[in-house]
Amino acid sequence: MISAGKKECDVARGSAARAKEDLDLTIGRNPVTGKVTSRANLAGGDNATMRLENAQMNYGKKKYELEEAEKFYADDPSVKNSNRLDKARKAFKKAQLDLEAAEEIKGKDDRRNTK
Incomplete structure (x- = not known):
């Protein structure tokens, strides 16, 4: 079947349970407990730390591009x-x-977690 210039597959996906299982695997859901795990937890950190690291990397990249x-x-x-x-x-x-905002969020998160 072709729609809008893209070829789509007509293969049956199987049961609805199998489709749900495939979806759960893509979003980081634990199949036993059903708890959704964030990308930050999967990476071994918290969300504020991960955002700060991403902002720092992005800042360095943009600074280099500006110099170039x-x-x-x-x-x-x-x-x-x-x-x-x-x-x-x-x-x-x-x-x-973005970096300033991420640092502020990380600071608030650290203060909240130290209490």
Whole structure:
């Protein structure tokens, strides 16, 4: 069967229980207890720590991209490189704000967990 340019498979999935089991495996549900495990718990940390780590990695990446864009613009101040520099500045500013927010959330989480 083809719909909207994509080929879809007409193979029967089996029982509804099997389909539910497949779904549970994709969202990190424990098949015995039925408890949903977050990605952070699966990674061995808490959600605030994981968000902070992701924000730090993203900040580093955006900072590097900004430095590269500035280098390209210094070598060749064309419209293309100017647009690239503007986009990199906006992305870096957003990454800074995200990092500050993640640090604040992590701080609140740490204070709450130490009591």
